[in-house]
Amino acid sequence: MSFYTSLSGLQGSQTELATISHNLANVGTNGFKRSRVEFGDVIASTTTKSPNQLIGSGSYVKSIRQQFAQGGLQQSQSSLDLAISGEGFFVVKPNPNTTELAFTRNGAFSVSADRFVVDSQGATVQVFPVDGSGTVVATGLDDTVSLRLPQTSGTPKATSAAKVSVNLSANASIPSADPRWTAASPYAFSRFDPNTYNYASSTVIYDSVGNPNTLTNYYVRETAPGGTNTNSTWKVYSFVGGQQISADPTQPTPPVALDMTFDSNGVLQTPAGPTQYATFTPPNAAPQDMTVDFSIATTQRPAAFSIIAQSQDGEPIGQLQGVTVDSSGLVKASFSNGTNQALGKVVLAQFANPQGLRQIGNSYWSVSGLSGDATPGQAGEGGYGNIMAGAIERSNVDITEELVGLIAAQRNFQANAKAIDTETQLSQTIINIRS
The missing domain is CATH 2.60.98.20 (Flagellar hook protein FlgE)
Incomplete structure (x- = not known):
């Protein structure tokens, strides 16, 4: 019986080692959130068994729980590098031909060849549509649009x-x-x-x-x-x-x-x-x-x-000169003819249980039955956090903490392996007595 008890410990230690290795491998991944393995003990109990004589049957992995603590913020020179100071998630659309959305904390955005604001995977950033004054006119996830920078602004007028x-x-x-x-x-x-x-x-x-x-x-x-x-x-x-x-x-x-x-x-x-x-x-x-x-x-x-x-008295068409994003997420474009245009407000999303989000790679998460549906909102509202332009959120992995955990997981693995070796020796001794 102790073989399987120690085997469960070995398997749990392997899972913890793999999880810590994954954390360490993503120290430099923007917006990455570390995971922690949580264990539970296995007890075989019956109504006729005395509570004072129960012996455990090992351990099992209850969950690999994601830790959504804020990562460090690194300043950058791009106005489209965004970081969330708070608990929200950016909303992106990986495939423009579908309605599927993904959620991320990686705000390293840039402009694609067709002037969409995208992340490193080409997913388009979603914004709420706004009127000329920058007031949001629709707030549902189905109402979000992909942020695109206009090339020009205004109507030309020939000099007369x-x-x-x-x-x-x-x-x-x-x-x-x-x-x-x-x-x-x-x-x-x-x-x-x-x-x-x-x-x-x-x-x-x-x-x-x-x-x-x-x-x-x-x-x-x-x-x-x-x-x-x-x-x-x-x-x-x-x-x-x-x-x-x-x-x-x-x-x-x-x-x-x-x-x-x-x-x-x-x-x-x-x-x-x-x-x-x-x-x-x-x-x-x-x-x-x-x-x-x-x-x-x-x-x-x-x-x-x-x-x-x-x-x-003539007027040219304004050529795009720059883009700014304020702390509320309002995106504004400025043009060479002196005009400014509000393009949208960056969508942030919250979840009842963020730890239940499904990791899909590239610092993306998707909705699951454990996380609950996404609740869209705006920066500055309760719980969504503020947006910081010219900054990127780094991974929240602490190398020192992970290395200490790695040593502890290694010791746990060695101890369980030693227990199996000891049980093997005892079994062999018993077999030799019988012979």
Whole structure:
């Protein structure tokens, strides 16, 4: 009988050794929870057996109980690395084609090629849908959605009006009067030759699809005050990208340059208001009409050339620039056009009996009959804990504690093996007596 009693001890010690080995093997696994073996004693008792004469029949493994104590938090540089300070679980969907959910404490998330927020196994993070103000609009597990980062935000608006104010130096020379130009090589404006213009200014405008284009204006002095002439005249050649646009909407080709006139005090006389340019077509966009207003604050002073002010009314599409997650789990995306968008609130789940969850590997758990159904909630609510962005929860395995347990399990195994050896010797002695 003692053979089987000691054998049960050996089997229990083997189970404990295997459990401790599994714990030690996952010291570096994010979100891992250690397990502990719990034993029970085996007693064969009958109503006719005296309680003072009962002898146990060994031990058995009652359960391998998971320990959900908080693991240490390690800081990281990623805003999508999340840790739960509390008892909740992240909810992920391992397969987007099914409704099956898994639960994890491993918050090392990243962005997939199709812009879903996923863990290292490719499971998508689940969030509650929210409205524009970040208020949750549905709170059931069936209502959760996979978190996906939008690539753009907003609606593009083509520039229809631009304003450019510059100071053109009153001391500037007239490029066409430069003696280097001869009959054999006459003067002609070229945006590629700085000797053919005095100054250039650039303004970013937007086309119908929100792409930025550069409006470049080249300023060329035509005349200076002299004799009975007290005015100064300039020509402005305007280009959108590499395409010259005409300052006369009735004559798109060949493009016409804009004429500017200043009086003897450097005050702009013409144009007196916005100039309507001929329709032009940016690359890969719709035809565009635009006015440019040089009449506000443009001057001709002895000071150096300079841009006084410039503006335009177009709007680009916002490109994704960053993602943040606050302590309540609200995910917000920021875009290059200055807008922010609430994308969802990270779902946390609780269980009546977390120790009853079924381990399915990769720091995942699934619901079982022992755990009870998942109760979804939000960070900051009772018992769910808070979310910490830029941190990862490490394994809660204590190496020192596990090594001490490993030594104890080894001693238990050796003691049970010794008991079997002793029983073998006793049996052999009895057999030898009979012979």
